[in-house]
Amino acid sequence: MKKFTLPLLLLAFAVLLAAPMAFKSYGLYLLTYWLVFIIAIMGLNLTIGYAGQKSLGHAAFFGIGAYTVAIMMKAGLSFWLGLPAAALLCFVVWLVFRNEEWLTGGTFGLNNIARPQLFGLSLEGNLAYYYFVLAITLLLGGLLWGLLRSPWGKAFTALRDNPIRAESLGIDIRRYTLLSFAIGAAYAGVAGALFASLVQFIDPAPFAIASSIMMYLMVVLGGPGYFLGPVLGSAVGVVLPEWLRFAQGWYLFVFGSAVVLLMIWLPDGLLSIPDRFKARKQARQASAARAASAQAAAKGAQA
Amino acid sequence: MTDFLQLLFSGMSTGAIYALAALGFTLLWQASGTINFAQGEFVMLPAFMMLAFLSAGLPLWACFVLTCFVAVFVLGWAFKRGVVDPLFRHGMMPIVVATIGLAIAMRNAVRAGYSAEAHPFPSLFPDAIYQIAGVTLTLQDLGTFVLALALVLLTQAFLGRTVTGRAMQAVAQNTESASVLGINVPRMIFYTFAINAVLAVAAAALVAPSYLAKFDMGEGLGNKAFFAAIIGGFNNSRGALLGGLIVGVCENLAAAYISPAYKDAVALVIFMIVILFKPQGLLGKKVERKV
Numbered sequence: 001m002k003k004f005t006l007p008l009l010l011l012a013f014a015v016l017l018a019a020p021m022a023f024k025s026y027g028l029y030l031l032t033y034w035l036v037f038i039i040a041i042m043g044l045n046l047t048i049g050y051a052g053q054k055s056l057g058h059a060a061f062f063g064i065g066a067y068t069v070a071i072m073m074k075a076g077l078s079f080w081l082g083l084p085a086a087a088l089l090c091f092v093v094w095l096v097f098r099n100e101e102w103l104t105g106g107t108f109g110l111n112n113i114a115r116p117q118l119f120g121l122s123l124e125g126n127l128a129y130y131y132f133v134l135a136i137t138l139l140l141g142g143l144l145w146g147l148l149r150s151p152w153g154k155a156f157t158a159l160r161d162n163p164i165r166a167e168s169l170g171i172d173i174r175r176y177t178l179l180s181f182a183i184g185a186a187y188a189g190v191a192g193a194l195f196a197s198l199v200q201f202i203d204p205a206p207f208a209i210a211s212s213i214m215m216y217l218m219v220v221l222g223g224p225g226y227f228l229g230p231v232l233g234s235a236v237g238v239v240l241p242e243w244l245r246f247a248q249g250w251y252l253f254v255f256g257s258a259v260v261l262l263m264i265w266l267p268d269g270l271l272s273i274p275d276r277f278k279a280r281k282q283a284r285q286a287s288a289a290r291a292a293s294a295q296a297a298a299k300g301a302q303a
Numbered sequence: 304m305t306d307f308l309q310l311l312f313s314g315m316s317t318g319a320i321y322a323l324a325a326l327g328f329t330l331l332w333q334a335s336g337t338i339n340f341a342q343g344e345f346v347m348l349p350a351f352m353m354l355a356f357l358s359a360g361l362p363l364w365a366c367f368v369l370t371c372f373v374a375v376f377v378l379g380w381a382f383k384r385g386v387v388d389p390l391f392r393h394g395m396m397p398i399v400v401a402t403i404g405l406a407i408a409m410r411n412a413v414r415a416g417y418s419a420e421a422h423p424f425p426s427l428f429p430d431a432i433y434q435i436a437g438v439t440l441t442l443q444d445l446g447t448f449v450l451a452l453a454l455v456l457l458t459q460a461f462l463g464r465t466v467t468g469r470a471m472q473a474v475a476q477n478t479e480s481a482s483v484l485g486i487n488v489p490r491m492i493f494y495t496f497a498i499n500a501v502l503a504v505a506a507a508a509l510v511a512p513s514y515l516a517k518f519d520m521g522e523g524l525g526n527k528a529f530f531a532a533i534i535g536g537f538n539n540s541r542g543a544l545l546g547g548l549i550v551g552v553c554e555n556l557a558a559a560y561i562s563p564a565y566k567d568a569v570a571l572v573i574f575m576i577v578i579l580f581k582p583q584g585l586l587g588k589k590v591e592r593k594v
Contacts, residue, residue, distance in 0.1 A: 048396075209526060213340065213403055220400040249415035252407055259404025260386060267393035 016134055020127055028126050029198070034238045035133045036194045039140055041218050041230035041237075043187025048216070049224030050148065051180030052160025058215045061185040063207025065192025070202055133194055140187060145227065147183070156180055160225075221262060223269025232270045236262075305437040310555045316444040318551020319451030323506040324528030325535065325543035326455055327499040332537055333475035334495035337387050337398050341406035343525020345500070349374050350507040350516040351413055354422055363425055371504050379500040383493060406521070414518040424511035447509045454505050455544050458498060462540065471495060523567070527554075530570040534577045536587025545585055549573060 020028050044058045147153050155176050158166040167173050196202050214237055222233025240258070244251040266272055324342055331337045339345070349370050356366035386405065390397045427450075431442040462468040473481040474491040482488045506524075507516075514520060531550045535542025550570045558566040577585060 210522065217400050217403050220396045224396060250411070252411035253415060254408075256404045256406070256408025256411060260401045260408065263397045263401040263404065264386065264389050267390055267397035 013138075020130055025126055028130055030239060030242060032126070032130045032133050032198055033195075034234055035130075035137045036191050036198060037215075037218070037234035037238050038230050039137055039194070040188045040191035041215060041222070041234045042141065042144055043184035043191070044215050045219050045222070045224060045226075045230050045233075046144065046147075046156070046187070047180050047184035048219050049226070049229065050153065050160060051156040051177065052163075053177060053180060056209065056212045056216060058184070058188050059207045059209070059211035061188035062192040062195065062211070062215075065189035066196035066202050066207070067192075068189070069193040070196045129198065133198070136190070136194065140190065144187075148227070152176075152179070157225075217259065221259065221269055223271030226269065226271040229269055229271050236270070306559070307556075308436075308438045310559050311552060312438065312440060312448075313444055314552035314555030315548060316448040316451075316551075317555065318531075318548035319448045319455070320506055320510045320547075321524070321527050321531045321551050322455055322544045322547025323451050323502050323509070324524055325531040325547045326458060326540055327502045328528055328532040329535075329537055329540050329543045330458075330495050330499055330502075332532075333540070334471065334492050335383075335387055335391065336395060337391075338395065338402070338529075339499075340399060340402040340525065340529075341409060341521075342503070342528055343521025343523070344406045344409040345374075345378050345503040345521070346506045346510065346524055347413065347516070347518065347521035348378065348409055348507075349504040350424065350511040350520070351417055351422075353504075353508065353511075354424065354516055355417075357425070363427065367504065367508055370507075371501050374500040374504045375497045377500075378503060379496040380493065383496045387496075406525070410518050410521065417518070419518060421515040421517040424516050426512040427508060443513065447513075451505070451509055452544075454502065458502065459540055461498075467491075467494065527570050530574045533584055534570075534574055536584025539584070539586040542584050542586035 019031060023031060040058065040062050043061075047053050047058075148156075155166070155171050158169065158171055159173060159176050159180075163173055192207075218233035218237040219229065220233070221236050222229030222231065236259075241251060241255050244254050247254045262270070266276075268275075324346055327345070328339065328342055331339050352370045352373055353363075353366045356369055357363065361369070382405075386401050387398060390401055426443055428442045428446040433440045433442070433445075460468075462472055470481070470486045471491045471494055473484065473486055474488050475495075478488055481491075510520070510524065527550055528547070531546035532543050533546070534549060535544065535546025550573065553573055554566055554569045557569045581587075
């Protein structure tokens, strides 16, 4: 398995680079949308899958990120100021957005949100914006990868597997719980900021509890605690409903049923398939070894 | 003062309906560790079943009884066998996500297969208005409150006073010892699911006349019931009643005295305050886990 990892990653990267050629503008938009969700779900996967916490408030952080950037860019400030601000500013109640109309346009939302520029290069075009989001996704993915291999990452998994034991080993539970939420929220904030610039129109609806629940669903479907789980999970949550459009009025029914069946088939998420094969192979090997040793023992008894 | 009483009373009738749905939440949680995110849809579906029976020309009470039977089969037995049993041993997360999927499927099946419109629903009570000390009470509100309260108390009496009910509680508290004592554990768990289904049908019959039957009516109701259950204490069925009433009343008062736009946030705010000071809920007991 190990020797395939690097070529596989390179292949995936090449596919992501080449993907825009195969799509029209809506496909490209969807692809970017998917990447944005990968970032948000990566953050939530850290909170839920690695640190073992429960979070149904992720969409709020996503929304805070989106609104921070939208409001700041409306005020004429740079996206590059808004992005870190979005990542930092995750403590405001969602409802304020809905009701403080002077600031956020209320339920009418904010529109005409511009896209950022990078070193004088405009990212206004869909293609340029796709590559921009792809770069940020890879960057944040790399950061998370590093984080998980650091002592912090180990502390998170210890916290998930047995909080009381982790505490008795000197891990400050409260600090690491907060940290896992804060980092997860920062990822959601960045994703929200990218989302605002992608969609160029935001209203409070995508940030309500229903989308928090959807994000939770994406984490669990992909495989909580698997590094690449968010990639598959957000594909199911974002792309699958679009594929199912042929079912017309029934497409969300098909989607919901698919989620139920998928869960029954793979309770540990899509990425548990390789583990399952591995476990089956090991079981086969173990039983073969047992049979061999039983035979040997029987021969020994005869002799 | 009369305004306040007025709001209090209408809030209590909404709260009693939340309590019914919240009671189902706590029952399922206790008996099988299931957090049912489709609870709101479990109320929405019976409402439409009853409408279908009604349009076939049956009287309301017959529709109610028939729907109870169908609901016990579909939302009780089939839900337990199809979704909960296979996922039970994998912990909470897969069940939560499967019920989220189920909620989406049910909501959209009704929208695509039946109708996306809001349907009027006949009231169980005749139109009558009473004036008591300047407070206007409709028989609708009063009857809803009394009936919902009676159902919650009846369920509790069943759990606490009858042999079957006590066996169900034993299963909820300690499955292993219960089976050692000769209690048929799977059957008791099925009873819990059946009771949950019947409570959902009752909630549907009470909520639909004032809020209309619509495919997405379960979304808000399910959320409110979920918060009410946590506010009251997830492992205590009396807590569901308290939580439901608190949410219903506070919501109504906040809509009148603060702002209707913030009405939906009330449940969340109470929820946060309660969780901050008493994480196990108002009436809940703390559960210790092994190292």
